[in-house]
Amino acid sequence: MGTLWSQESTPEERLPVEGSRPWAVARRVLTAILILGLLLCFSVLLFYNFQNCGPRPCETSVCLDLRDHYLASGNTSVAPCTDFFSFACGRAKETNNSFQELATKNKNRLRRILEVQNSWHPGSGEEKAFQFYNSCMDTLAIEAAGTGPLRQVIEELGGWRISGKWTSLNFNRTLRLLMSQYGHFPFFRAYLGPHPASPHTPVI
Incomplete structure (x- = not known):
């Protein structure tokens, strides 16, 4: 009886000891399961991002009209x-x-945008465009003013010899009025654009 009792082992002794072969196998299995779980979670996250966070196709009437126009312009053959x-x-x-x-x-x-009454921000480009469009479309005010605004501009620039009211103004003063008050340069226009040979180089 004493011999049999001494050969039996306790539950703690039957557990794999760190550094033994069963413990090494168990550690490798747990590591593989952890890596596979992380890869699975990462794949699901990528799939979710591509499905929900990417750009969605435009299905408005404007986009559909443009699509039909471009398809009609091309030759798929x-x-x-x-x-x-x-x-x-x-x-x-x-x-x-x-x-x-x-x-x-x-x-x-x-035109449809400018004809809609909106509360534009004062001094914004939208408000200026709206006011400019309305001033051009207000034909009643234009007819009521007659040729008065045009005559005023002509007189400010020195008059018109044909009309009899002409004063010889200084050339530089007239040019300054044209550029500062009316945004017009009568000789040439300067603008900044890409160089024909090197598009990345701006030229005047």
Whole structure:
């Protein structure tokens, strides 16, 4: 009896000891499970981001009209790798000047925006455009003013010899009035644009 009792081991003794072969195998299995779990969580997170955080297709009426217009302008029978211009704009000549058509549509949209009464911020570009458009469309006020505003401009610039009211003003003063008060330079216009040979280089 004493011999049998001494050969039996307690539950603590039957557990794998750190550094033994069973303990090393268990540690590798737990590490593999942890890595696989992290990879799975990372994959689910990436899938969620791509599904919900990416740009969504535009399905408004304006986007659909533009899509139909561009599809009608292209020629899908041409291979894009062979002739991309024909693929994208092959049928544009069949339409009535597609660029002019787009310009007309943009002007119509701009007119609809300017004709809507909105509370623009005082001094903003939107308010200035709105006031300028309304001043041009107020035909009653234009007819009531008659030629008075035009005569005032002519007199400020020295008059008109044909009308009999002409004074020889200083050339520099007249030029200064044209540029400061009316935003016009009569000789040439200067603007900043890309160089023809090097588009990344701005030139005047």
